[in-house]
Every structure is written in structure tokens, then in C-alpha cells.
Amino acid sequence: GIDPNFDSNREKVGEEELDELRSSASQTEFGDGVDVWGPVEPPEKLGIHGTHVAVDYDLCVADGACLENCPVDVFTWVETPDHPESERKVEPTREDQCIDCMLCVDICPVDAIDVDGS
Ligand code: SF4
Ligand code: F3S
Incomplete structure (x- = not known):
């Protein structure tokens, strides 16, 4: 599953890598306003997206629950074309709205989400 200590074990990617992510995705809002934690090498490696609500894009299989x-x-x-696990992912676009219910953490079949509710 997702490393709960990703924010100390990984580094935030810079603007250049973000631009690369955006051009590899078919939606322009990809990465906008949401931190991305590397390593990122699109289209195969997409990193962890979000901080309070964090989704490991390299684990997500687009279950949707x-x-x-x-x-x-x-x-x-x-849309994440050519990613080996799935061709779409969930971006925590409104992570600031999260009420820490932990439902997404519990429901994800591949344990791809970490919510820092402590
Ligand atoms: Fe936050 Fe709950 Fe939504 Fe997960 S399901 S993002 S914990 S409000
Ligand atoms: Fe992906 Fe898990 Fe959601 S596989 S779509 S993060 S339930």
C-alpha cells in the first residue's frame, strides 16, 4: 500500500516535471493545485498526488469506490494513458474539503490512499 511517510521519504516535484505530467495526461487540470511527490517519469511512474488526502498513482487501479x-x-x-495499472486515476482536487471520515482509506482495494487525519 501507500507509504504513510511519503512526505518525508519523497520529494515534491518541480514545475518542469509537473508540465511533463500534464502533457502526458489528456486532461489539463492534471496536477493543478495538488502537490505531487516523486519520482515521476510519465507515463509509467506518476508519483503520489495530494498531501492531506494522498493517492499513490502507481498503485491506483481505478476502482472508483x-x-x-x-x-x-x-x-x-x-486520464492517465499508458500507465501500467490503469488508464485513469483519482485526483484529490478538493482535499481541503476532506472531513477525515477515512472511508476512502478503508474502501480502496489496493490501499492506495492515505489521509492524515491525526
Ligand atoms: Fe476525506 Fe472521507 Fe472523502 Fe476520504 S472519503 S477524502 S477521508 S472525506
Ligand atoms: Fe484508485 Fe483505490 Fe480509488 S484503486 S480509484 S484510489 S478506490
Whole structure:
């Protein structure tokens, strides 16, 4: 599953890598306003997206249960063509709205989400 200590074990990617991510995705909002933690080598390696609500893009298999069940609609789909696990992922676009219910953490079948509710 996702490393809960990603914010000390990984580094935030810079603007150049973010531009690369955006051009490899088919939606322009990819990465906008959401921190991305590397390493990032699109299209195969996409890193962890978000900080309070963090999604490991390299684990996400696009199950969708998080997006469908989040009570405050934190997530939006982004297309990730040619990623080995799945061709779309959930971006925690509205992570600032999270109420720390932990539903997404519990429901994800591949343990791809970490919410820092402590
Ligand atoms: Fe949504 Fe709850 Fe997950 Fe926060 S912890 S993103 S409110 S499902
Ligand atoms: Fe991905 Fe898990 Fe959500 S696989 S779409 S983070 S339920």
C-alpha cells in the first residue's frame, strides 16, 4: 500500500516535471493545485498526488469506490494513458474539503490512499 511517510521519504516535484505530467495526461487540470511527490517519469511512474488526502498513482487501479463514496466529493477522474495499472486515476482536487471520515482509506482495494487525519 501507500507509504504513510511519503512526505518525508519523497520529494515534491518541480514545475518542469509537473508540465511533463500534464502533457502526458489528456486532461489539463492534471496536477493543478495538488502537490505531487516523486519520482515521476510519465507515463509509467506518476508519483503520489495530494498531501492531506494522498493517492499513490502507481498503485491506483481505478476502482472508483473512493470517488463514488466520498461524502464531500474530494476526488475527480484524470486520464492517465499508458500507465501500467490503469488508464485513469483519482485526483484529490478538493482535499481541503476532506472531513477525515477515512472511508476512502478503508474502501480502496489496493490501499492506495492515505489521509492524515491525526
Ligand atoms: Fe472523502 Fe472521507 Fe476520504 Fe476525506 S477521508 S477524502 S472525506 S472519503
Ligand atoms: Fe484508485 Fe483505490 Fe480509488 S484503486 S480509484 S484510489 S478506490
